Amino acid sequence: MAEGRTLFSPYKMGKFNLSHRVVLAPMTRCRALNGVPQPALAEYYSQRSTPGGFLITEGTLVSDTGAGFPHVPGIYTDEQVEAWKKVVDAVHAKGAIIFCQLWHVGRASHGVYQPGGEAPISSTNNPISKRWKILLPDGSHGTYPPPRRLEAHEIPHIVEQYRRAALNAIRAGFDGIEIHGAHGYLIDQFLKDGINDRTDEYGGSLANRCKFLIQIVQAVVEAIGADRVGVRVSPAIDHLDAMDSDPVSLGFAVIERLNKLQQNIGSKITYLHVTQPRYAAYGQAESGKHGSDQDEAEFMRTLRKAYHGTFMASGGFTRELGMEAVASGDADLVSYGRHFISNPDLVLRFKLNAPLTKYVRKTFYTQDPVVGYTDYPFLNKASAKEELLSRL
Numbered sequence: 001m002a003e004g005r006t007l008f009s010p011y012k013m014g015k016f017n018l019s020h021r022v023v024l025a026p027m028t029r030c031r032a033l034n035g036v037p038q039p040a041l042a043e044y045y046s047q048r049s050t051p052g053g054f055l056i057t058e059g060t061l062v063s064d065t066g067a068g069f070p071h072v073p074g075i076y077t078d079e080q081v082e083a084w085k086k087v088v089d090a091v092h093a094k095g096a097i098i099f100c101q102l103w104h105v106g107r108a109s110h111g112v113y114q115p116g117g118e119a120p121i122s123s124t125n126n127p128i129s130k131r132w133k134i135l136l137p138d139g140s141h142g143t144y145p146p147p148r149r150l151e152a153h154e155i156p157h158i159v160e161q162y163r164r165a166a167l168n169a170i171r172a173g174f175d176g177i178e179i180h181g182a183h184g185y186l187i188d189q190f191l192k193d194g195i196n197d198r199t200d201e202y203g204g205s206l207a208n209r210c211k212f213l214i215q216i217v218q219a220v221v222e223a224i225g226a227d228r229v230g231v232r233v234s235p236a237i238d239h240l241d242a243m244d245s246d247p248v249s250l251g252f253a254v255i256e257r258l259n260k261l262q263q264n265i266g267s268k269i270t271y272l273h274v275t276q277p278r279y280a281a282y283g284q285a286e287s288g289k290h291g292s293d294q295d296e297a298e299f300m301r302t303l304r305k306a307y308h309g310t311f312m313a314s315g316g317f318t319r320e321l322g323m324e325a326v327a328s329g330d331a332d333l334v335s336y337g338r339h340f341i342s343n344p345d346l347v348l349r350f351k352l353n354a355p356l357t358k359y360v361r362k363t364f365y366t367q368d369p370v371v372g373y374t375d376y377p378f379l380n381k382a383s384a385k386e387e388l389l390s391r392l
C-alpha cells in the first residue's frame with residue numbers, strides 16, 4: 001500500500017517530475033495528412049497538456065511500410081521531424097512532457113498503404129481473420145490481405161528503422177519515445193504464439209518470440225538512453241487475433257527481460273505500459289472478450305509486482321478505478337484514452353469530479369481538423385467554479 005497516493009499526487013517518472021498521474025494514452029486520430037503532422041495536431045495535444053502532465057502521441061510510423069490507417073503520422077522523413085517540432089513546442093509551452101509512440105502495424109495493413117502495393121510484412125504468412133476489418137482511405141472497410149513473413153536476415157533492418165525513428169523523435173524535441181509492442185501490431189505479431197508460427201530464432205520458445213521486441217528496446221536504449229524509453233505491451237488482449245495460449249507467462253517473459261536489461265545497463269527504462277484485458281477491440285466495438293474485474297486486476301497486479309520500475313496501466317479506467325489503482329499501488333500512472341478524446345481538460349474534470357462529455361466514436365478516425373478532434377468543450381470558468389463550490 002502506498003500512503004496518500006492519488007491520481008493527483010506528484011510522481012517522479014525517472015528524470016521527469018510529473019505533477020499528476022492522469023496520462024494521455026496514445027491514440028491514432030488520422031489527422032496527419034499524408035503522414036505529416038498538421039497545425040491541428042499541435043492544437044489537439046496542446047489542449048490536452050497540463051503543467052507537469054504526461055502525454056503519449058498517437059502511433060507514429062517508423063517507416064513507409066508501417067501504416068494500416070489513413071493519414072497517420074510518421075517520423076522517418078525530415079519533413080515529418082520538422083512538422084513534429086511544432087507539436088512538441090506547443091506541448092512544452094504548456095509545461096507538459098511528451099513521448100512519441102513508435103509504431104509499425106505489420107500485417108494489420110493493406111496494399112493501399114504499402115509502397116508499390118506490396119504485401120505487408122509480418123512474423124507469418126497468415127492473414128488476420130475476416131472477423132476484423134481494415135479501415136481504408138475512402139472510409140470503407142476491407143479484409144486484411146495475406147502478409148509476407150520477414151526473413152530472419154531482414155529483421156535487423158526493421159530494428160534499425162526503430163532506432164532511427166527514436167533518434168528522429170529526439171531531434172524533433174520529444175522527451176522520449178514509447179515502443180508500441182501491443183494490440184496485435186508488428187511486435188505483438190512476434191510475441192504471441194497464436195500468430196508467430198516461425199521455426200527460426202524468432203519463433204517457438206518465449207525467448208525467441210521476445211527477441212524482436214528486446215532487440216528493438218536495446219537498440220533504442222543505446223541510441224537515446226534508457227531514461228527516454230517506454231515500452232507498451234498487451235499480453236492478454238486478442239485485438240487483431242493477437243492471442244497467446246499463456247498470457248501470464250508471456251507477460252513475465254517480457255518483464256524478466258526488461259528487468260535484466262535494466263540490471264545490465266544499470267539504469268531503468270522510463271516505464272512499462274500495459275493494456276488491461278478489460279479493454280478489448282478498441283476503435284471497432286465497445287465490447288471484447290474479457291474476464292471478471294477481479295481476474296483482470298489480479299493479472300495486472302501480478303505483472304506490476306514482477307516489473308522493477310514505473311508501471312502504467314490503461315484500458316477502461318474511470319476516475320474511480322484510476323484512483324483505486326494508484327492508491328493501492330497497482331499502478332503508478334494511468335493512461336486514459338476515450339475520455340481524453342472528448343474531454344481536453346480531463347485532468348481538471350477529474351480533480352473537480354465534474355461530469356464528462358461523451359466521446360463520438362464515428363469521428364475517431366476521420367480527417368476533419370476540427371470536428372470530433374479539437375472542438376470538444378472545456379469546462380468554462382463559471383461551471384468549473386460551480387462544480388468546485390458544490391463540493392465544498
Ligand SMILES: Cc1cc2nc3c(=O)[nH]c(=O)nc-3n(C[C@H](O)[C@H](O)[C@H](O)COP(=O)(O)O)c2cc1C
Nearest residue numbers: 025026027028058059282314315316336337338364
Ligand atoms: C481512437 C483510438 C485510437 C487508438 N490508437 C492507439 C494507438 O495508436 N496506439 C496505442 O498503443 N493504443 C491506441 N489505442 C488504445 C488506447 O491507447 C487505450 O489503451 C484504450 O483506448 C483504452 O483506454 P480507454 O478505456 O481509457 O479508452 C487507441 C484507442 C482509441 C479509442
